Each structure stands twice: as C-alpha cells, then as structure tokens.
Amino acid sequence: MSIPAFGLGTFRLQGQQVIDSVRTGLELGYRHVDTAQIYGNEAEVGAAIAQSGVPRSELFITTKVWIDHLATGKLLPSLDESLSKLGIDQVDLALIHWPATGDAPAVADYLPDLLAAKRQGLARQIGVSNFTIAHLQQAIACIGAGEIATNQVELHPFLQNRQLAQFAAGHGIHLTAYMPLAYGKVMQEPLLQDIARQHNATPAQVALAWLLQQGHAVIPSSTRRDNLHSNLAAQTLKLSSADMQAIAGLDRNERLVNPDFAPAWD
Template identity: 50%
Template sequence: MPTVTQSSAIPSLGVGTFRLKDDEAYNSVTMALDVGFRHIDTAQIYGNEEAVGRAIKDSGVPREDIYVTTKVWNDKLNKAGFIDSVKESLAKLQLSYVDLLLIHWPSPENGESMEEYLGELRRAKELGLTKAIGISNFTVAQTEQAVRILGDGEIATNQVEVHPYLTNEKVRQACEKLGITVTGYMPFAVGKVLKDDTIIAIADKHGVTAAEVVVAWELAHGLVTIPSSTKRKNLEINFNALSLTLDAEDIAKIDALDCGDRQAAPDFSPQWD
C-alpha cells in the first residue's frame, strides 16, 4: 500500500471537504480514512466540522495518527471572536486540538489589521488549540507581511489554488524562499483538467487515470494537496497517486498547461499575483 510522506509535518496527500455537507461529508471522511488517508481538511465556513468530527471519532483510527486542518472565517478575524470560534470548531470536531489552524482568507469582514488576526492565530497555538498555524489565499506581499509579523518558521503552509491550469508560480516561488510549504487546493480545477488531452495522454502512457497524474504532478512539485471525492473508487485512485512517479517530460508538459484559469475568486479575494 502507498504511504503518505510528511512535508513540514503535513502529510503530503490529504482529503478536502469543501462543499460536502452532513452525511456526504461524514461518508467521504469515513471512506477516506478507511482507504488510508490520514490528513483531513475542513473549515468553519464549510458547515461540516461536526460531520467530519463524527467520522474521525467513529473511524477507530487513533487521534494522533490523523492530521486535521480547519480554517477561521472572515467574520472571526478579530480579538473578540477568534479564539471562541476555534473552541467552537474543536467542540464540533470532538477534538481537544487541531494539527493545523489557518486564516482562511486575508479578508477580515470589519477591516481588522493583519497584526490583530495573526496575533490571535499565534495565541491559539500558545493556548494549545492547534499544533501548527498557517495561512490560505495569501498573495506574495501578504505572505511576506505575515512572516514579518509572526517570524521565520512559524507559518506551516500557505494553502492556495494550484492545478495544471493555474500553477500559481509566483506564490509558490515566494513561499519556497520563505521556507513555507504550499498546499494546493482544487487540484482538478472542478474536473476541468481531468478532460485535458495532454493529461489523458500521460495517463495512458503510465496506464493510470488522469486524476492520478494530476495528484502525482502536485506531489512531484513538493506540494501538499487535498483532492476531494464522495466516491470510494475515486478516493482510492487519488491515494494511489502516491505510487506514481512522473518523468521530467511529463511534468514539463503539465506545467505548460497553465492558463490562469482560477476557480476560487470570491468578491473579497485579494489582488492576485
């Protein structure tokens, strides 16, 4: 069976739960843990922390073997609400701590300063509510600012959209210089890249699926990635990507597919690089 390697203590392959609700979220996480995934990604805004927590508890997998990430939403990025929101997340997840706590977007609803909400993020770690802290959807300039505020080595990851149609090179390169692991979300671009002729040809060459190729491409670039699925077969396929090694030509061909096709761009997004 493939094994999940560690990247800055974050398992390199996880399972995402964006858009999954109630039983759908519970079943997806239950199947993922059974398949072998040990990294589960959720968020306050997803509205599924309770279902995710039940799945983790019911799985029988020891807590210390599972890496759990959640994210604080925009309306809680302040001294008044941040810590209480994290405690509420933990109650829903039925956990005493998460392994990784992220700022979901650098977009506080009430215009709070980065110093304020990153200070609260640091406090959550000091209180033992999370083992590690990080950021999500931060631009190069915002990432650099976050490092100035928190200090070197404090930010475990910047979780951003990365897939063959949006390789996000500038952010990835900046994070590499700063020693920050990049977690790539939406690796399949909502299914678009799985229909790409170049990726299908590479999959045929290796006798695997397009999904395995995309996940293996992310892993080959040293990214953590968190594909999601509600089907056990697809979860197994994603997990099998750990056993696939692409050659340099494969990787270069996929890199060349970048066309800036961003999927996640809400109206409160930062000015992207």
C-alpha cells in the same frame, strides 16, 4: 510536525455525504482531513472521525478560521467552537481561511491571535490560506516565516501560481494545493490523458502526482469510493522530467475560486 502530503478535502460536502466521504477515506488509508468553519461540516467531520475507530494520534486534522472571526477577541473563541464541533482537544493545523476583506483588520492585527492559539494548545501548527505575496510578506514580518506551516491556495495544472510558489519557496513556506483537480477539468485535458495512458494511470493521478513531485500537499475531495481509492495511487506515480515540463505548459491562469472578497491576486 510535517503536514501529510496527501489529504482529504471536504469543501461543499454536507451532512451524511461528508460523513460517508470521511469514513470511507479513513478506511482506505487517508489520515489527513481538511475542513473549515465556513464549510458548515465540522461536526459531521468529527462524527465520522469518531465512528472510524482510527486513533486520534494517527490523524492530522486541519480547520480554517473564517473572516468574520478575525476581529480582536473573536479568533480564539471561534477555534474553541471548532474543537467542540470536531470533538477534539486540538487541531493539528489552524489556518486563516482568507485575508480580511479590504485588509480590515490587517494581517498584523489577527495573526498574533492565531499564534496565541498555538501557544495555548488549541493548534499544533498554524498557517494561512489564500494569502498573496503581499499578505505573506506581512505575515512573515508579524510572526516569522518559521511559524507559517503552509499557505493553502488554489493550485492545479491550469493555475500554477508560479510567482507565489517561487516567493513561498524562497522563504521556506510550504504550499497546500486545494482544488488540485480543477473541479474535474483535468480529466478532460488531452495532454493529461496522454501522459496518463503512458503510465497506465488516470489524468487525476497525473495531476496530483505533478503537485506532489513539486513538494506540495494536495487535498482532493470525492464522494465516490473508487475515486477516493484511485486518487491515493498518485503517491506512487513517478512522472518524468519531460512529463513535468509538458504539464507546466498547461498554465493559463484559470482561477476557479474568486469570490468578491478575494484579495488582488498575484
């Protein structure tokens, strides 16, 4: 099962705010919803899904296993708890949210548990998030590239992660871009504004289309209905090769998500 290219992110959204965002998104046509254990909103996401009336068969739901649950014996129970909060029997995609701090435990210690979650039916697909090339190499050695549905990473015009993207592509590993609008910074970028004017679009639509045309999935988030609706239009925006090349020139390795437990980035 492929990962829908356009999804709805829920990072930093809490309580009624996340319920409203997800319900609105589903009403507008979003069918891919991304959450995580550490977001503290799985129950609210589940409530919004239940209230929406959209059949489960039409939805693609992703959650991510937090680093505290990577130790032996903790991963599967944590996923069971996530399913309970979400009110579903199975997620479509379960990801390791971050490699373990200091690589303890090692990738080879916890990825077999994630694979077991898939085989037990807790997740239809599995993958990783915030994995570097070195971590991907370990993951491939452990469970094989074919089991890694995606690597969800920060990716936007100002952080293009080219080495990682090239490595992933070379091994047939799909990328999902989180923070695709760089916390809204894309809206202030003159080049993106200029390209947007040429296409009668918004800078956000241009940034999203740029990612989509490279074959990546995107999971922007918003609490505003007009932004949720506008972002969807990126799916029909076709950028020229000149546009794509110009945006490629915006790369400045500007990483916005870099907690103290992050790995050594490529």
